[in-house]
Amino acid sequence: MGSLVALCVLTVVLGFVKTELQNKEFTLGGNLTLKPAALTSSITSITWKHDDNLLAEQLTSDSKPDYYPPNEVRISLNFKTGELSIIKLTEKDAGKYYVEINNVIQNVGYQVKIIKRVTAPTVVVPPLACSETSTNCTVDCQGDVTGAGTVRYFWKEDDGDWKESAKRKEIKNDADMQTIKEFFCKVKNSVSDEESPATKNPFYKPETSSSVGYIVAGILIILGVIVIGAAVAYKKGFFWKCVQKTYKTTGKSYAEAAKLLIKPKESNSPATGADGGSATEPAIKSDPAPTPSPEPL
Numbered sequence: 059m060g061s062l063v064a065l066c067v068l069t070v071v072l073g074f075v076k077t078e079l080q081n082k083e084f085t086l087g088g089n090l091t092l093k094p095a096a097l098t099s100s101i102t103s104i105t106w107k108h109d110d111n112l113l114a115e116q117l118t119s120d121s122k123p124d125y126y127p128p129n130e131v132r133i134s135l136n137f138k139t140g141e142l143s144i145i146k147l148t149e150k151d152a153g154k155y156y157v158e159i160n161n162v163i164q165n166v167g168y169q170v171k172i173i174k175r176v177t178a179p180t181v182v183v184p185p186l187a188c189s190e191t192s193t194n195c196t197v198d199c200q201g202d203v204t205g206a207g208t209v210r211y212f213w214k215e216d217d218g219d220w221k222e223s224a225k226r227k228e229i230k231n232d233a234d235m236q237t238i239k240e241f242f243c244k245v246k247n248s249v250s251d252e253e254s255p256a257t258k259n260p261f262y263k264p265e266t267s268s269s270v271g272y273i274v275a276g277i278l279i280i281l282g283v284i285v286i287g288a289a290v291a292y293k294k295g296f297f298w299k300c301v302q303k304t305y306k307t308t309g310k311s312y313a314e315a316a317k318l319l320i321k322p323k324e325s326n327s328p329a330t331g332a333d334g335g336s337a338t339e340p341a342i343k344s345d346p347a348p349t350p351s352p353e354p355l
C-alpha cells in the first residue's frame with residue numbers, strides 16, 4: 059500500500075517534470091526558434107503543439123511537414139534537428155509550446171511571451187520641484203514600456219558608467235551632484251534597450267573653484283605664449299633692422315652685415331677665419347641683439 063502511494067507520488071512528480079516549461083521572450087514582429095532538448099536518437103516523427111492545438115507535424119522522414127492551420131505560411135519545421143521556427147510573430151503566438159518526438163512528449167516545453175521593443179525614454183526633471191535652490195528632487199526615466207514585459211532601468215552621469223537603478227531617482231543638491239552636467243537613462247528588456255538623450259542636471263554649477271582654476275591657468279598659458287612670441291618677433295625685427303643699418307653704413311652684403319653683428323669681435327679684422335667662430339658661437343644665441351650698439355646709428 060505504502061509503495062503504491064510512493065509510486066503515485068513519483069508519477070505525479072515525473073508528470074510535473076514532464077510539463078515543466080522554460081520561459082522565453084520574443085519580439086513582436088520578429089522571429090522565434092524553439093529547439094527540443096538534446097536528442098538521444100534521431101527523429102523518426104515529430105509533433106509541435108501550441109497550447110492544446112496541433113501546430114506542426116511530420117510523421118515520416120520522407121513526408122512533408124504539415125502546418126496548422128493549413129494556410130499558415132509563417133511556420134517551418136526542421137525534421138533533422140526538430141527546430142520549430144515562426145516568423146513575423148504576433149501576440150497570438152504567445153503561450154505554451156510542447157514537442158513530441160518519436161511518440162514521446164519531451165520533458166522540455168516553452169512558455170512563450172511576445173513582447174514589444176522598448177522605445178527611447180526621456181529623463182523628466184519636474185521644473186518646479188527641481189530648481190537650483192532645491193535641496194533634492196526626483197528625476198524620472200519615462201518611456202513607453204507597455205507590452206514590453208519586464209523592464210530594467212539604468213542611469214549614467216556625464217561620461218560615467220551605466221548603473222542599474224529604479225525608474226525614478228532622487229538626486230541631492232550636494233557638492234558631488236553640482237559637478238555633474240548631464241544625466242542619461244536607459245530602458246532595457248530581454249529583446250531591446252534604448253537610451254535617452256542627455257538631460258541637464260538642475261543642480262550643476264559650472265563656476266566651481268577647480269573650473270575657475272583651470273580657466274585662470276588657461277589664460278595664463280595663452281598670455282605667456284603671446285608674450286614669448288612678441289619678444290621673439292621683436293628681437294628678430296630688431297636684429298633685421300641692425301643688419302640693414304650695418305649694410306647701409308658699411309656697404310657690405312646682408313650676409314656679411316649679419317656676420318658682423320653676430321661676431322662683433324671679428325668686425326675689426328675681417329680677415330679672421332672660421333676658426334675664431336666656434337669660440338664665439340655659444341654667445342650668439344644668448345644675445346644677438348645688443349651687439350650692434352657699437353655701430354654708428
Ligand SMILES: *[C@@H]1O[C@H](CO)[C@@H](O)[C@H](O)[C@H]1NC(C)=O
Nearest residue numbers: 085087088089090144145146
Ligand atoms: C526572420 O526570418 C526571416 C526568414 O528567415 C528573415 O528574412 C528575417 O530577416 C528574420 N527577421 C529577423 C528580425 O531576424
Ligand SMILES: *[C@@H]1O[C@H](CO)[C@@H](O)[C@H](O)[C@H]1NC(C)=O
Nearest residue numbers: 187192193194195196228230
Ligand atoms: C527631499 O526634499 C523634501 C522637500 O523638498 C524633503 O521633505 C525630503 O525629506 C528630502 N529628502 C531627503 C532625502 O533629503
